[in-house]
Amino acid sequence: MRQSLSTRVSWFCLLLLVGVILSSKPGRADFTWHVQVGAQSKDLGRQALAFLPNEIWIHQNDNITFRSAVDEPHTVTFMKPMQVRPIDFTQGCGGVPPFSTSPATFNNTSCVSAPPLFKGDTFTIQFTKTGNYKVVCLLHPDMTGTIHVLAAADPLPHEQPYYDALADDQADHLLSEADHDGHDGHGGWQHAASHAITVGDAEILANGGGKSTAALMRFTDSTMTIQVGDTVEWENRDPATPHTITFGKEPDDSVVPFPSADVTTDHDGARHATLNKPGDSTHSGFIMAAPEEVPFVPTPPPGTTKFRVTFKSAGTYPFICALHDGLGMKGQIIVK
Numbered sequence: 001m002r003q004s005l006s007t008r009v010s011w012f013c014l015l016l017l018v019g020v021i022l023s024s025k026p027g028r029a030d031f032t033w034h035v036q037v038g039a040q041s042k043d044l045g046r047q048a049l050a051f052l053p054n055e056i057w058i059h060q061n062d063n064i065t066f067r068s069a070v071d072e073p074h075t076v077t078f079m080k081p082m083q084v085r086p087i088d089f090t091q092g093c094g095g096v097p098p099f100s101t102s103p104a105t106f107n108n109t110s111c112v113s114a115p116p117l118f119k120g121d122t123f124t125i126q127f128t129k130t131g132n133y134k135v136v137c138l139l140h141p142d143m144t145g146t147i148h149v150l151a152a153a154d155p156l157p158h159e160q161p162y163y164d165a166l167a168d169d170q171a172d173h174l175l176s177e178a179d180h181d182g183h184d185g186h187g188g189w190q191h192a193a194s195h196a197i198t199v200g201d202a203e204i205l206a207n208g209g210g211k212s213t214a215a216l217m218r219f220t221d222s223t224m225t226i227q228v229g230d231t232v233e234w235e236n237r238d239p240a241t242p243h244t245i246t247f248g249k250e251p252d253d254s255v256v257p258f259p260s261a262d263v264t265t266d267h268d269g270a271r272h273a274t275l276n277k278p279g280d281s282t283h284s285g286f287i288m289a290a291p292e293e294v295p296f297v298p299t300p301p302p303g304t305t306k307f308r309v310t311f312k313s314a315g316t317y318p319f320i321c322a323l324h325d326g327l328g329m330k331g332q333i334i335v336k
């Protein structure tokens with residue numbers, strides 16, 4: 001039987017419609033929803049540190065499969081009520097083993113955490129108890145979301161295609177925010193001499209579901225030319241993400257948060273190193289803002305947001321951020 005093109009197109013549309021109806025939610029037990037973790041620019045420099053979308057309504061016993069879309073690692077973590085956030089993401093939920101295996105079940109009585117997920121990794125969680133739950137990333141403090149788990153009889157406001165479109169919108173918005181537009185040069189000590197390099201930048205965006213961060217994982221000046229004896233100042237402008245300025249030998253992971261032994265502290269709190277010749281090593285340790293103010297928690301001191309290096313001889317001095325060099329966060333100082 002020969003069909004006209006329009007008949008075949010109609011059949012195709014009908015099948016598509018049936019497919020959409022069958023794959024959409026109403027009345028199906030153990031439905032699996034999808035949430036994207038992170039989004040990034042092609043050059044990896046701009047990162048949306050976000051659950052996409054960061055608010056979703058599901059039914060009791062439904063699953064959510066979280067899928068990483070990025071090279072920056074993230075965890076998907078549901079802590080139990082009033083659990084204290086670990087100081088270090090490698091502690092995961094704080095038990096042994098620290099991380100859960102997929103598929104996991106969350107019922108609000110014990111913590112569930114995916115290990116750090118990288119691009120393409122997935123982690124599935126079934127939600128067996130009604131309630132409203134916060135999802136966090138243990139690596140990025142301003143990356144949170146809310147899962148509303150409703151009883152099976154309750155109507156749900158949206159279906160998966162709505163969340164997919166919302167995820168795309170939120171990713172586009174965050175990535176467009178993750179740059180230096182509208183930010184002037186930094187106001188540190190070296191500003192007048194213009195040997196100033198901004199280390200990362202970010203904006204935290206909030207909505208009813210939680211917080212997302214639009215982060216730039218770059219040095220503003222990846223190549224700077226100076227004179228022998230000059231000092232360059234790096235300043236981290238990101239409100240939460242640590243970065244390092246690392247010359248020469250990269251330190252072991254366990255000591256990356258701390259400055260190398262040669263680093264001194266200036267009177268205004270900035271860290272300072274001197275490099276005598278190309279190839280010499282120095283490491284800033286974490287350069288980062290103080291944590292956000294939180295009531296009933298001891299107030300932390302100001303952050304260590306600046307690192308200075310004085311260059312004693314001519315040559316080329318490459319440097320990296322030891323945390324984000326894999327995303328292309330590198331630079332060099334040319335000393336004439």
Ligand SMILES: [Cu+2]
Binds near residue numbers: 242244324325329
């Ligand atoms: Cu970095």
